[in-house]
Amino acid sequence: MSKNTTIQKENFSSWYTDIVTKAGLADYGPVKGTMVIMPYGFELWDLVKNVLDKMIKETGHVNAYFPIFIPKSYLAKEAEHIDGFAKECAVVTHTRLKSDHNGDINVDPSSRLEEEVIVRPTSETIIWSMYKKWIQSYRDLPLLINQWANVVRWEMRTRLFLRTSEFLWQEGHTAHATAEEAEEETLKILDLYKCLAEDYLAMPVLTGLKTEAEKFAGAKKTYCIEAMMGDKKALQAGTSHNLGQNFAKAFGVTFQNDKNEEELVFATSWGVSTRLVGAIIMTHGDENGLRLPPKIAPIQVVVVPIFKDEDQKKAIKSFIMNQIQDLKNENIRIYEDWSDRRPGSKFNHWELKGVPIRIEIGQRDILNEELVLYRRDKNEKSNIKIDDFVNIVKKTLRDIQTNLFLEAKNFQVKNTHNVKNFDEFKTVIENEGGFIKCGWDGTSETESRIKELTKATIRVIPFEQDIDQLKCIYSNKKAKYEVIFAKAY
């Protein structure tokens, strides 16, 4: 247990904030709702980013960069889109400051912009305004572009990584000649996201469709990956949208097909954000702090030498030197902590930071030709022979990766409930939390009524559907879908 850190079981959200700041992932910025991503947190994001960037490129996409400033009028071109984002836009109205006689700095009224500019909350509009220029013929399609960028959504209530006024993400925007192709793209990306979440972040996700109420503003369909956090609440961890021809219509993006006919382009967009860092923390963290999956841990192995004087320090160095080099040659991210703090303090420090493996070496171990290996996922120590060091470390890193996933998966399964009726639904949501899998009649009335009564929302309509005998949990009518309800972040 880290000193002065909130107990996870007692207050999950306060535990979360404690861990984020104490582990050196992020800090609050001076403007409400902003955050500074600190070096350790940024390295973590960078590793996630690199994995996904590679996947995106391997599937034929290329990166580009579009401006952060968008003409206000662009946002209004797609009706649903503006409805969804109008309430949270930062707007640039002036371009100059000036200081008065008292030395106060004020906006210079004479610098008012004729056409105000908004700071992008997402880039569909500016990108489609450009696509109009770039797309003429079916030979220009598909157009598969991704960008890594910051976006701004002026949120009322913010939390580090999970919801901040400005955040980092990737947003893909593709243009296709046919509806089928766009749908295929949307699902392909969803699959990448699932792979990223499960194989790298060790975070099991449910995949499927969002309801009309939950889908992206301006999309025809929104698919998502949805995960369960340590407090059993749901977190939307990534979305992939089939935009149909909505944006092509709004921006007049047409192409000539091979029969010389003019057609509207089909679009997709998709994104994951720094929210994933929050997801990692809340999926795996325990009372001692973070537990990072090895594949994306900034430090995979930390070496803590235990010495009384300079001679012992030297002895440890020469004892372990070659092995450390071997691990570095294998591209394992290793850090040696030679600072003069006491060992116990270092143990706690690196546990808080979630480093998957810690190696302890003292005189005792040198004599026995051994090392102590501690694995963060199970909080267990074992003695290993120095000769086996490299192999065991590599194997243990793989084990930890697998084990973290399985632990999270078991947790998700164990906390996914079936309920017989709406009374039981309410009881479970209120007392136990977690996911509820049940029938829904498909009406937005039922959906919003359940939300009012329980605060639970439909997180996802899973791909696998079994509705033969299924009744709607609320209306008791024949179910149209089997869905997952939960309280969400």
Add this chain to the structure above:
RNA sequence: CGGGGUGUGGCGCAGUCCGGUUAGCGCACCUGCUUUGGGAGCAGGGGGUCGGAGGUUCGAAUCCUCUCACCCCGACCA
């Protein structure tokens, strides 16, 4: 925007009701010595004008007025 709360060294707090020595404590920080296999001990040391403005008073962190900021709960959301 509605309800609740908090502003005192870097962080966490006490002191405020009932005004009165030099504003105190824990953590962190610095120096030295002893320590080092689960958050070390001792000694010494640096750092705050009490969110801001105005007022009452011989005297204000404390009382009064105004103001600002932030946090929590609700409506909105990746």
